[in-house]
Amino acid sequence: MSLEVDVAPSRLSAIKDDVFASVVVLLVALPLSMGLALVAGFPFENAAAVGLISGVIGGIVVGLLSGCPLQVSGAANGAAVMAAVFIKDLGFEVFGLIVMMSGVIQIAAGALRFGPVFRAVAPALIQGMLAGIGLLIFASQFHVMVDDTPPGRGQEFGGVINLWSLPLAVWKGVTMEPHRPAALIGLLTIAAILSWRRWAPRWLSFLPAPLVGVGLATAVAAFFALDIKYVPAPDDLFAAVNLPTTHTLGRIGDGALWAAALSLAFVSSAESLLTATAVDAMQRRTPRTRYNKELVAQGVGNFLCGVLGVLPVSGVIVRSSANVTAGGRTRLSTVLHGLWILLFITLAPDVLRIIPVASLAAVLVYAGINLINLGFARFLWGQDRIETGIYAATVATVVATDVLTGIAVGVGLAVARLLYTFSHLNIRGEQINGMTVIHLEGAATFIRLPQLAAAFESLPHGARVHVHLNELTYIDHACLDLLANWEQQLRNDGGELVLDWDALHGLFRDRALAASAAA
Template sequence: MTSSPSGSASTSFSATIGKDFLASIVVFLVALPLCMGIAIASGLPPTAGIITGIIGGIVVGFLAGSPLQVSGPAAGLTVVVLQLVQEHGVEMLGVIVLFAGLLQLAAGLFKLGQWFRAVSPAVIHGMLVGIGVLILVSQFHVMLDMKPIGTGIENLIGIPGALMTALTSGGPHFAAGLIGFLTIAVIFGWGSYAPKSLRVIPAPLVGVLVGMTTAVALGLDIAYVSVPDNIWSETIFPTPERMMRVLEPAIMVGVVSIAFIASAETLLCATAVDQMHSGPRTKYDKELSAQGVGNTLCGALGVLPMTGVIVRSGANVEAGALTRNSAILHGVWLLVFASLIPFTLRYVPVSTLAAVLVFTGYKLAYPKIVPALMKFGKGEVIIFVVTVVTIVLTDLLKGVVLGLVLSLAKLLYAFSHLVIRKEENPEENRVDLHLSGTATLIRLPMLARALEELKPDAKVHVHIEDLDYIDHACIDLLSSWDRQHKISGGSLDIQWEGLTEKYKNRTAEAFRTARNNPLITGRFPQKT
């Protein structure tokens, strides 16, 4: 964790611009290959990713509620965007992204940013892992200069066949595969064995440079990136006729999907970035509104949607950025590079960019979160696994929705699960009731039934130290039953031990108040 002021008002521009300038160069070098690779993987020209990176840096960087977070095209949206392009055409993508941006902007203005953080971590991480798997298995085919076969499971099953074709053909597929695997090897090697003084140069950039140099030097006949001299020439502006189609159910589903996933990924990333530095914390509603402005502009230009991205944001913090100026400057460098020397991109093999995404997909798909989820119970792991499997077998939206449904079901179960264990001692006429789980209004009939079954003169001891929560309705029930049970010659003693001091005192006081208040109506009929 750094101790930087991260945009503190007391920090002058002259005191921070040096570190921000250097950090912006690092972020730019990380962002350039990712912007192009994600665009190609999404079915769009590489310039669509670069323009999104420019807007994410200059516009969103200026408005952001998370000063050190960097926004741009995200691997997490690749699968959704590709599906939308295939189903509705590249012309409709801008309309979908534009309205998704407006939805995000409205959510931010109505202070809904915190609600996006309420999504279960198991679902969020399951979504990211599922996306990682889909990216890896689809881009593996692109790395061999082939096209993805179809769904995630089809791409996964088709990998051995694609490898066999590349190995036996000995042509462009084999050459592209060699360049792709060389790129991945360089990325792994640079991250693990490069001298610390040189690791400031991003591993993906080194991999792309090595792959590009090797392909050009050997004169390989493989696919290369195609870019126009004017990066703005491929923008697609929404027309009134296309914008009217937003009311179609399929288009609206796309709008909501982009808005939800982009918002969740952005705010999850912002939370992670907050843990990397000690400066100002994220203003979630402001960040959500900034993302909405950025995506509205991206939609107006017909380019890729954006999110806050952890790879670029992490590189920004690690490079010593102090304020939002580093994110803004990285957008400026993308604009200068793509406007003045776009011809250099034509030497980049498509297989090297696909290899960068294969590596990115691997990092997303690696289930490193499972041990952490296990600490919160097997239920969280089950939700995580079901989300991942459903995404791979069907699609992203179905996986996320199923994960959310399971999370809600788990929550309802937690608030309705009550176990009552009875121990009887006939010699002492004593009954011990051990309660565990959650005693709420939902399970009040169960608790009432257990009390009604006890002998009228029994000495009852209720143990609530294993309860996660007991609500006022159940306290009222116990107090009412206590008053009636005393009339029959019995007694009730509640064991408060085990509860935290504050909760014990508050709950015990509520019980005493209910027991001594004659205005409280009992839940049992008066005994005569």
């Protein structure tokens, strides 16, 4: 299978960019993989292996098959929370079977071409989702950066709790000895990233800033032998593998398991395809996402995760945005990040064990901040206050609940706004030199047909009427038919009805040209 690397003469340049991007994604993926396994309820001794195996599958298998080349898959928030519920309610024994079944459902959905449904998402929703996830990552990893546990982990409104308790995390990092060294390592990492991006020597600028930051922090921690938390790399990667038994497979007809698999498939698919849409919005280097192909790739990945009994995978916006920001050019960066995870945990786990957890958390803090596009929010505020409200509601709901609920709230508000727009018609009338001038503003649809008919019925017989249509955003056939009938009726009564069709046609033509130019 082709890795879609650019042809000569830019081939070596593309490979170089992908290699360095894959290292940045690796640094982001390591803490996420292990942390989400703990969230899902896996035992501490197996959590690292479970999360990392999912990262390997998401990087190598899903990366090779993906319909969105720059999207990076692995354990994700929504699927991890659902995994925790399944493990608690149904047990570890059938968890792998549930993940396998969800993968089969995703493959079938892709084959039936259900993927493009998720393309119908407005930019305000996508940016709101990204900003909300950015706040969640920032809030949780800030606590980890001071060697503390996020107080909201596993709790309802956990994101709000993490944000609310940020001052306490700062206080611990400044005043408490167990937390101060980790806080300094985290600050050193962020400072190194910012400094390297601005002042890196040209002959060394090819080194990714997060790698430089983590490398410097690791060297300082080792030199001073700091008593802080380090990456708990597993001794035996495959000790956490839980292959399905004959007894487990015998429960494949259990309705409760299918209900769980269906819900997991939906959440994983939504996270993946919404992330793919966001990746498309972030870059123009690769072709647009092939949604059905992406859905099948995620299904294959989850089927394998289920066979091994590890966390399900889906597209992860933090990893994917890191990939795009770091300069990833093709799917090679995604595949290599999975390969690096596999090589490190099988051949060089001791290298991982010298990396401070606080340093990796600092990389995530930096990545979370970068997901919050304040420039877009300011632009939206100047263009459309209602869209800004949808954006803000999406951000708030993602932080307070979860990503899918946030998207659902945003979609609901967008649909409500659409219904209002297509049902709102303002009719203004005035007398100018003996002629009745009527201005139609908004959407003239069959819903407002009685209102429009009443306006014409109130006119005296033989009236001279001029109807301005240039302020309309939409007019349907029912209203056009009504205007044509009144034109005929007024003419029969000795009156006159003037309709500025040319202005209406010019308005929609200009809008079409503007939209084409913007695209």
